[in-house]
Amino acid sequence: MGDYQFFVLSSLGLLTFIVVISAAILKKKLGIMHGMIISMFYGMNVGLTAGVLLGVTYQGDLFLSTILSMAIGVLAGSLCGVCFGTLSVVEGFMAGLMGGMMGAMVGEMIRVDQSINLIQIFLLLSVSTLFIIPILKTAKDSKVSTKKWMLKPLTLAAFTVLIVIGGDSIAERFEDQKSGQTKPAESHQRKGQTVVLETANMKYSKSLVVVEKDIPITLTLKNMDDIEHDIEIRSTAIKLISESLHNHGENKNMLHLHATPESTETLSFTITESGVYEFYCTIPGHKELGMVGQFIVS
Secondary structure (H helix, E strand, O other), X not given: OOXXXXXXXXXXXXXHHHHHHHHHHHHHHOOHHHXXXXXXXXXXXXXXXXXXXXXXXXXXXXHHHHHHHHHHHHHHHHHHHHOOOHHHHHHHHHHHHHHHHHHHHHHHHOOHHHHHHHHHHHHHHHHOHHHHHHHHHOOOOOXXXXXXXXXXXXXXXXXHHHHHHHHHHHHHHHHHHHOOOOOOHHHHHHHOEEEEEEEEOOEEOOOEEEEOOOOOEEEEEEEXXXXXXXXXXXXXOEEEEEOOOOXXXXXXXXXXXXXXXXXXXXXXXXXXOOEEEEEEOOOOOOOOOXXXXXXXXX
């Protein structure tokens, strides 16, 4: 967790405090339906913001990023709903749960520079909750009697400056640190990418692997079990650079890497098209027991 993650999560924490206080002050002027709308809107946007942030931060560990994102979304939505009653708590809980899950999945599959733009959008949507609350409590036939209404757009503008402009410098450092392999593209292409998959207790160590197309990938299969395992991917987009002992060139559109018990095998390849490619163990019964995963190619 670096400065950018701290900045975004701290902004969400401060914003949640302000939203809850505002909702508590105005709850007598709002109905149950209004409370459900506010809780759902806020929980969903906080979940999406945290999800994209943590998804791209912990790329390769979707389970961790999803659990953390859902927890943040659920907490924000539920706290907002507490002010309006049980139904609003449930609405905020479910919206935060869904937002965190979807955000983490998006963050897992996109580049760092793309994630920063999405985080800014969702964070601004979260901030807009502060203006939805007074709008919902305003009667339909009310009229503007003072110029204090100008404070609302001015406050929104201030938050926009803080999040978009103030956060950009921090975001640039985050992008440099996290995506050193994607920002200097020429350097990344020269070095390639290394992926290590361990097998133990009939499982791969990773079920999701994020790589880039047209980049040399060195895949290492480290078999920790006392039985043999392998990994296979079938696609016309697979281009082998170096082959394993169990792939003698009979099928150029297939990657197959086999490891005997307690051994390590390596091969190199490239994937020429973006997409999602399933990998699995071809030993009878192993795929059915869960030895399956996906290469996500951007």
